[in-house]
Amino acid sequence: MDLPVTIKDVARRAKVAVSTASSALNGKPYVSEKTRLKVIKAAAELDYYPHLVARSLARGQTKDLGIINPIPIEAVFSSKFFLQLIKGMHDAAFKNSYTLSLYIVNNEEEAITQIRSIVKGRSADGLIITNPTIKTSYLMELKKCSFPFVLVGRPPEDEREICYVDSDNVMVSYMALRYLIKLGHTRVAFVTGPNKFTFCIDRLRGYKLALEEAGISYDENLVLECDLSEIDTYCTVSRALNGKIKFSAIFATSEIQTIGTIKAIKDKGLDIPADIVVGGVDFSLTYLQPITVTVDLHPYDLGYLAAEMLIKNINNENSRKTKILVPADLIVGDSIPVYNGKN
Amino acid sequence: MDLPVTIKDVARRAKVAVSTASSALNGKPYVSEKTRLKVIKAAAELDYYPHLVARSLARGQTKDLGIINPIPIEAVFSSKFFLQLIKGMHDAAFKNSYTLSLYIVNNEEEAITQIRSIVKGRSADGLIITNPTIKTSYLMELKKCSFPFVLVGRPPEDEREICYVDSDNVMVSYMALRYLIKLGHTRVAFVTGPNKFTFCIDRLRGYKLALEEAGISYDENLVLECDLSEIDTYCTVSRALNGKIKFSAIFATSEIQTIGTIKAIKDKGLDIPADIVVGGVDFSLTYLQPITVTVDLHPYDLGYLAAEMLIKNINNENSRKTKILVPADLIVGDSIPVYNGKN
C-alpha cells in the first residue's frame, strides 16, 4: 500500500492551512479562486483522496444506506426481482453519493439484532427494509429511536406514518383479471399466498374488484391459498385441477407460484393456453414458457424510489410523503386465445 | 434519535478513565476482573454501543468488504446464482464480524473508478470481484497498490499470484459429458459462450477431455459458440437443429443458455428428452422443465470461500494459497432414457 496522503500533505504543498485546504476542496464559496486552484493542483499532484471514514466521523454521517431483508433470501419471491430492486437502490444511492451495505438475515429476531447494531453503531445513515412481514417488532425498534428508514412493501394498516414504497397491489391483480375477463373468462382461479403478507391481501382485493366490476360473483372456492413455495403451489393447484371446481383461467401472484402452477397444469397433461389460460405476476420466464398475461412490477423503480425517499428522509427534505405506489404494467403474451366457453 | 451514549459516559458512570473503559470493553487481559465488571455493568445500564465509524478511524480498519461486479447485473448468468453467491459471502463476512458493501457497476471503466475510490478512500478493507472479465485493467489498479482482493472466477493464465475462487470448470463439463456418454450419446452438441471468458475456455477443455477419454473424436461443428444471452443461444441452437450436423444430446454451459437451448428445441417441435437430451450448468428451473443432467456449482460455497479467503488476506493469515476450486456436483434428472441410437 502506498503511503497514504492526507489533507495535511496537500495543505503543506499548497502552502495553506489544513482548514483552508479542506474548504477549497469542498467547494466552500468563500475561498478565493487563486487558493482553490493552488489546493486543487496540489491535491492532484499528490493524487489525494479523502479518507472517507475520517470524513464520516467529522461530518457525523456515513453516507451509507443499509439494506435489510428479514426473510431467508431463498424465500424471496424471485431472485431477478430482488436483484433489480437492489440495482435500483444502488443507482439512486450512487447518484446521491451514498453507498449500499447489505445485511442478510433469516428472520425477525436476527433483523432486530442487526438493526440495533446498525442504529446504535451508526454505521449507516438510514435503512431500507425489504419484504417486511407483519411481525413488526423490528419496526418498533426503529421508530423508537427515530432512525430514518423506508420499507419496500406496505406495512400493516395500523402502522401509520411509516414510509414505504410498494406496487399498487390492488391494481396489479385488478388489471390482470380485467384482462382475463375481457378474454371471456368468468371463472378465474386465484393463486395467492398467506394473508399475513400485505401484498396478498391487496391482490385479493384487486381480484374481487375486477370481478365485481364485471358483475361476476365471487366464489371463494376459486381462491387457492398456499405458501409461497413452488411445491406447495404445485400441490394446491393440482388438487384444484382434479377437483370439481371448474375454471378456465388461473392467475398466480408471484413468480414462484406461477412456476408451480404451470408445472401442475402440465403434469396434468393440459395445454397452456389451449386448455387453460395462465396469468402471473413478475413472471420473467416467458421466454421459456409464454403465458397469456403477466404483470411487471418494475422492481428497479421500486428500489430506486425507496432509496431516494430514504435519502430525502435523512436530509429532512421529505415533504411528509409517506407512501409511494409504483404502477405496474400489464404484459400481454403473444397468443391470446379468446375463451370460447368450453372448459 | 436518542442522545448518543459514548464511552465517556460509560467511563464516568463506572468511575474509571476512558482508556480503562475501552480496555475493559475490548477484553484486554490486564484489566482487573473487578473493574471489568464495573465497566460492563455501566455499559449495559447505559445501553452503550460503540460508534463504529470512530472505531474504524482509530483502528485503521473498516471491517467492511466491498463487492464489485464489473458487468451489467442483468448479464449475470443467473440471478439465483448471484444471490446465493452474495449470501455465502455475507455469512463468511458476518462470522468474522465484517459487513458487506455492494458496488454495482456496468463495465470495466466504472469498475476502475469505483475501485480507486474505495481503495484510496479506504472505505473497505478488501474487495471481492465477481465475474471478472479478461480485461484486467482494474486488476492492475489493485495490484499496484497492494490492496487485498479476491476474484470469483479464474483470471487469465498470465495473471499469476492473484487470489481467486472458482468452480473446477474443466470438471464441470467433463462430468456432465461423461454422464451423457455413458447414456450412449456420442454426438453431443456443446453450447458455450465467448472464449474471452475463462470459464468457457475451461469448460470446453472438459468437454474435449471427456470425449477423448471415451475415444470419441472431437468435431468442432458440434461446438456452438454464442454470447451469453437467451436470444443468441436460441438462434444458434435453432440453426444447428436445422442444419445437417446431427446430435442426440446437447449441453449448455449456463442457465441462460440452457433456457435458450430448451426453447429452441421445443419450438422445433422436438421433445425433451425423447428426441433430444439436454444437459445444463447451474440450471435451477428443473421444476418447470426437467432436464437429464445439470451441474450444481454451489454458488453459496464459492461466495463463502471467497470472502473467507479475502479476510485471511486482510489479516495476513493466508498461507500463500492463491486458488480455491469448489467441486461441482452432477444433478441427475429423474427420467434418463438410455440412448437407443436413433436420431
Next chain:
DNA sequence: CTGTTAGCGCCTTCAA
C-alpha cells in the same frame, strides 16, 4: 478570505 483551535469517538502508547 485565511488560519488557529477544537472537536467527532475511539484506541493506544506510556507513565505512574
Next chain:
DNA sequence: TTGAAGGCGCTAACAG
C-alpha cells in the same frame, strides 16, 4: 493495573 495524553484524518466555528 489504571489514567493522562495524543492521535486517527477530516470538518466546523471563530477570529483576524
